[in-house]
Amino acid sequence: MLDLKFIRQNPETIREMLKSRGEEGPLDELLDLDEQRRSILVEVxxxxxxxxxxxxxxxxxKxxxxxxxxxxxxxxxxxQTIKDYDEQLRVIDEQLLDRQLRLPNMPHSSVPVGTSDEDNVELRQEGQIPEFRFEVVPHWDLGVNLDIIDFERAGKVTGSRFYFLKGQGACLERALINFMLDLHTGAHGYTEIFAPFLVNKESALGTGQLPKFGEDMFKVEGQDYYLIPTAEVPVTNLYRDEILDGSLLPLNHVAYTACFRSEAGAHGRDTRGVIRVHQFNKVELVRFVEPDNSYQELDTLVRHAEVVLQKLGLAYRVSQMCTADLGFTAAKKLDLEVWMPSYGKYVEISSCSNFESFQARRANIRFRREQGAKPEFVHTLNGSGVAIGRCLAAVLENYQQADGTIIVPEVLRPYMSGVKRIE
RNA sequence: GGAGAGGUGACAGAGUGGCCGAAUGUGGCGGUCUCGAAAACCGUUGGAUGCCAUUAGGUGUCCCGUGGGUUCAAAUCCCACCCUCUCCGCCA
Incomplete structure (x- = not known):
């Protein structure tokens, strides 16, 4: 959410911003409602x-x-007159807030303007893309052949876009989670959080899933609970409606959670394998930082996510998202894409964003620089560190052998009772 | 799920209709004292938002879990909901 005063004073800036994102925003309605609101306010x-x-x-x-x-x-x-005015105000306030919540974030000045994902900018490539002297097998076939992934029975038990992991497959998933958590809590100094997988409407509003993207989440029938699409939601909302002590910043959290996405409108895309599914695991990094250095901190965050791939020996590239591919809430977003041999291209495995005060304003997360100072909104950052399901797929594919077995990357072996090869 | 108690400022804790944005204490900040510190003493210390002036500021409104209601007037009375705690039941 953007500052109402800023919107009021810079409507043309907002208009250009919407254009660069290729979006229509309820800007004129918003300005009109704001005008109405203030004139009534003076009267009442x-x-x-x-x-x-x-x-x-x-x-x-008396x-x-x-x-x-x-x-x-x-x-x-x-x-009685006051009551009437108050009722008018209540209606206007509600509409005004709704419009405000539907306006996307301002992209940072460093974000390239673009019209589609083709305008994203590759910043760098890291690691060696493996060469195979045999026909590369996609992870879904590798998994089924090794009897460590079961899509068919998941279709029976739940539905499409779900899967079971079994034996060494399940163990590999668990190893990846623990490896990443240990890395981020250890070398990178994050504090681990284990969060609820269900959140209420306020939290979904706070991080920006609502009101615009409700259809992407699973909702619990008859209750005000949503299955989290990412740990970003519960962890960012940890400090909703709080004023943090500035000396605590930056506040760094790492959380493993399952993530649930309805993937509405994704029919026909990535239908095979574990790349696009309704439930997946993810280790997420969430940071609360001072506004002054949030872009520096974003770079740090990206580096932390990169270390995961480096240690796993996976080739990847870092790309900067253009205005069209930023998403609703981000001011700047860098994606990490891992090399996926069966695709013959890079596949998104982490998305690192600076939201500046966009989420903080929605969720009312503030800090004081010192005792008695005016509260200010923090900047929130988050990034996958990294997506477990896709990472498992990447490990299977990149470490596959001619005989269909999988070499376990060195760093994961301690997490798999020393197993060196899945066969 | 049943019964009861309770939600007030950073925290503790008063306040049962008007003089209450809210006593008092603790904490924080500034000062006096001191070579310095502690103690003591004095002062100060919430948030949101509108209007005017925009350099300083001035002025108004709202906020005592949330939302309604009663009233000329609500932290205070009434209703609903949320949350916390205690006991019972159930359960991993």
Whole structure:
């Protein structure tokens, strides 16, 4: 959410921003509602001031045991008028907030303007793309052949876009989670969080999933609970409606959670394998930082995510998203894409964003630079560190052998009872 | 799920209709004292938002879990909901 005052004072900047994102935003409605709101506010506040003044007189007269019937009668009328105005305001406020919540974030000045993902900018490639002297097998076939992934039975038990992991497959998933958690809590100094997998509407509003993207989440029927699409939601909302002590910043959290996405509108894309599914695991990094250095901190965050891939010996590249591919909430977003041999291209495995004060304003997360200082909004950052399902797929594919077995990357072996090869 | 208690400022804790944005204490900040510190003493210390002036500021409104209601007037009375705690039941 953007600052209402900023929107009011810079409508043309917002208009250009929407254009560069290729989006329509309810800007004109918003400006109009804001105008209405303030004019009514002036009226009603004058009346309230009058009422407060008279109330004091009434109190005084009663204390002196004098008659106050005349002004009481007058105030009955005034109070009714106030009530009417307040009702109008309530309606306007609600609409105004709704429009405000539907306006996307301002891209940072370093973000390239573009019209599609083709305008994203590759920043660098890292690691060696493996060469195979045999026909590369996609991870879904590798997994099924080794009897460590079962898509068919998952279709029976739940539905399409779900899968079971079995034996060494399940163990590999668990190894990846623990390896990443240990890396981030250890070398990178994050504090681990284990969060609820269900959140309420306020939290979904806070991080920006609602009101615009409700259809992408699973909702619990008859209850105000949503299955989290990412740990970003519960972990960012940890400090909703709080004023943090500035000396605690930056506040760095790492969380493993399952993630649930309805993938509405993704029919026909990545239908095979574990790349696009309704439930997957992810280790997420969430940071609360001071506004002054949030872009530096974003770079740090990206580096932390990169270390995961480096240690696993996977080739990847880092790309900067253009205005069209930023997403609703980000001011700047860098994606890590891992090399996926069966695709013959890089596949997104981590997305690292600076939201600046966009989420903090929605979720009302503030900090004080020092005791007694004015509260300011923090900047929130997050990034996958990294997506477990896709990472498992990448490990299977990149470490596959001619005989269909999988070499276990060195760093994962301690997490797999020393197993060196899945066969 | 049943019964009860409770939600007030950073924290503790008063306040049962008007003089309450809210006593008091603790903490924080500034000062006096001191070579310095502690103690003591004095002062100060919430958030949101509108209007005017925009350099300083001035002025108004709202906020006592949330939302409604009663009233000229609500932290205070009424209703609903949320959350916390205690006991019972159930359960991993």
């Amino acid at each position: 506040e004058q009346l309230k001031a009058r009422r407060n003044e008279v109330s004091e007189q009434v109190a005084k007269l 204390r002196e045991k004098k008659d106050a019937d005349d002004i009481i009668t007058e105030m009955k009328g005034v109070s």
